[in-house]
Amino acid sequence: MKKVLVIDDNPTIVELIKYAVNLQGSYNVVVAYDGVQGLERVHAEHPDCVIIDVKMPRMDGYHLVRFLRGDARTADIPLIILSAMTREEDQLMGLLSGVDEYLTKPFKPTVLNAAIERVLRLTPADRQRRMDDLVQAQADRE
Amino acid sequence: MPGKLADNGQRPLRRLQVLVVESDVGSRERIQQTLVRDYLVQCATTLSEAWIQLETHPPDILISELVVGKESGLDLCRAIRELPSLQHLPIMLLTSLATIHDKVSGFEAGADDYVVKPYDTRQLLARIRLLARMKRLEERDN
Numbered sequence: 001m002k003k004v005l006v007i008d009d010n011p012t013i014v015e016l017i018k019y020a021v022n023l024q025g026s027y028n029v030v031v032a033y034d035g036v037q038g039l040e041r042v043h044a045e046h047p048d049c050v051i052i053d054v055k056m057p058r059m060d061g062y063h064l065v066r067f068l069r070g071d072a073r074t075a076d077i078p079l080i081i082l083s084a085m086t087r088e089e090d091q092l093m094g095l096l097s098g099v100d101e102y103l104t105k106p107f108k109p110t111v112l113n114a115a116i117e118r119v120l121r122l123t124p125a126d127r128q129r130r131m132d133d134l135v136q137a138q139a140d141r142e
Numbered sequence: 143m144p145g146k147l148a149d150n151g152q153r154p155l156r157r158l159q160v161l162v163v164e165s166d167v168g169s170r171e172r173i174q175q176t177l178v179r180d181y182l183v184q185c186a187t188t189l190s191e192a193w194i195q196l197e198t199h200p201p202d203i204l205i206s207e208l209v210v211g212k213e214s215g216l217d218l219c220r221a222i223r224e225l226p227s228l229q230h231l232p233i234m235l236l237t238s239l240a241t242i243h244d245k246v247s248g249f250e251a252g253a254d255d256y257v258v259k260p261y262d263t264r265q266l267l268a269r270i271r272l273l274a275r276m277k278r279l280e281e282r283d284n
Contacts, residue, residue: 036242036246039242039245039246040242043242058246059246059249062276063249063254066254066255066256066273067245067249067255067256069269070255070256070257070258070269071240071256071257071258072258072260072262073240073258075265089279089283092279093276093279093280096272096273096275096276096279097272097276128264128265128268131265131268131269131272132268134268134272135268135271135272138271138272138275
């Protein structure tokens with residue numbers, strides 16, 4: 001069974017996510033309630049996918065994503081941000097940080113499950129291509 | 143205004159100025175070799191050298207080891223974050239220290255990104271560029 005780590009400081013949202021991901025799929029869900037605890041859980045649990053909130057105590061979601069991507073041991077874990085921050089700039093920050101998908105709250109269980117399935121299929125080469133595209137988009141702006 | 147396309151069909155990127163703070167000569171040379179084609183690289187081997195560079199040639203981004211001889215890159219991060227003029231300087235820790243405690247200390251000291259050695263050259267080049275972009279977004283928001 002695939003393991004999904006949910007990192008969110010709101011216990012109600014955590015319960016909703018746990019319910020949602022098991023509506024269609026069947027996942028072993030583990031939980032952390034802030035960014036630092038999330039970092040610890042990633043190293044301890046070796047999840048197949050991580051769902052991350054942005055605004056959290058101790059370490060925000062963007063930093064957490066960058067710090068995971070910067071270490072070969074965790075660089076290729078599928079990462080999804082699920083956040084109440086809905087502006088285009090917020091989504092761009094997520095993508096620049098290295099997240100695979102940026103979803104907004106409130107969320108539909110079908111959308112979250114589809115995103116999990118998509119990110120589980122990504123390869124390191126897919127991530128490198130996306131990073132190169134983001135860099136090139138930056139060059140086009142300059 | 144976008145420039146002309148390069149031979150590979152991609153737009154050339156502006157050469158950002160990077161300050162590398164690294165006391166180990168081998169590591170410093172490797173980083174310099176990695177960056178020199180895409181970035182303007184300055185180097186410092188101690189924190190006092192770094193401060194001189196920060197004052198005389200303020201970089202677009204700072205990359206520092208956590209261990210700089212007998213000094214700490216964390217002290218450099220903290221001191222930079224206390225200065226209003228350098229508050230938004232993008233800081234990447236590029237280090238061989240990889241424990242969760244090291245990462246959390248780096249985050250608390252004000253680092254924006256944390257890359258564990260050995261690093262993937264292509265990824266490092268892209269991450270530097272994307273980090274600079276993220277900090278500009280953050281700065282615009284604040």
